Amino acid sequence: MNTQENRLNKIIDKIKKNGHRLTSQRIAIIKYLVESSNHPSADEIYSSIKKDYPATSLATIYKTISLLKSYNELLELEFSDKGSRFDGFSSSPHPHFICTRCSKIEDAEIETDSIVKQINEDAHFQIEYFKMNFYGICSQCRNIK
Amino acid sequence: MNTQENRLNKIIDKIKKNGHRLTSQRIAIIKYLVESSNHPSADEIYSSIKKDYPATSLATIYKTISLLKSYNELLELEFSDKGSRFDGFSSSPHPHFICTRCSKIEDAEIETDSIVKQINEDAHFQIEYFKMNFYGICSQCRNIK
DNA sequence: GTACTTGCAAAGCTTTTGCGACATC
C-alpha cells in the first residue's frame, strides 16, 4: 500500500472513530487533498471535485477542510491577499518555499526537529506546532529572468 | 536617540527619498507602529489614530500599511480567520510565538541566521526573507490552566 | 498650481452560517 492510500485510510478511520459520516463528497475531497502536492486553494479543490459532483458547493469544501484541520490532518498556509492554500499531502508541520515571482509553493525538505527542540528548551512557550515559510525566487523563475 | 526614533526617522527619510508626501496621518500611523510591540491589527491601529485624527478612515491605515510594506519596513503576520497583525517594531524578519489559547503574539528572540544560511545552501530557492510562527500555550495561560 | 493623499462609500474576496432537503448509520 502506498503512502497516499495509507493517509486516506488513516483519515477515514478517524472519521469513523469520531462518529462523523463517511460521505462520497468527503472521500473525494480527502482523496484529492492527499494526492495533491501543489497546495491547492479552496476554489481549486472545488473546481476539481465539481467534475465528479457537479452539485457540490464551496461550503462543503470548507466544511471538510475544517474537519480535517480539527483532526490535525491538514496544514493551512495563510495569505491575506489571496486566501489560504492547503497541504494534505503530509500532515506533519514542515517548512515551505514560496516563490515571490510565480507564487509557486514547494515543500522544503529541511530537518526541523533540532530547531524546534532548541526553541522548546529556550522558550517560555510550550511549542505544539509551527509554520515556516521561506520566500524567494525559485530556480525556474531565476532562469527565465 | 533611541531605537524607535531612529526607525521613525529612517522611514521618514524613505518617504522623502521616494517622492511620497509626509502627511500628519502617515507620521502618526508610523509612530504608532514603530512604538508598538503588541502586533496590532489594522483596526487597532485605526482606533488609536482616531483619537488624534477623528476623521481618519481605515482606508488610510491600509494605504499606509501598504506603503510601509513596499519599503520593507513592516512585517505582516497573516491569519485567515481574524485578519493580519503587524510588526513595525523591528523591520527585519524574526520568528513569533503565538499562544493558541489567548492569541497573544510575542517576538521570539531566536538566532535565525544559521538556519537561513543552511537553507540557502541546500535550496534551489534564493531566500530573501521568511515567516516563522511557533504555536503553543504561553506561560501565563499555562499557569491559569 | 500640480499631483499625491485623504476620507467616504461601495465593491471585492474569501470564508462562514442558516436552513430545508437528503443520505448515512
Added chain:
DNA sequence: GATGTCGCAAAAGCTTTGCAAGTAC
C-alpha cells in the same frame, strides 16, 4: 428513523478601490 451532512443563498469580515475634496510640495 434519527441526526449528521449537503447545497444553496445570504451574511460576515477584512481589505481594496473610485472619486471628489483637501493638502504637501
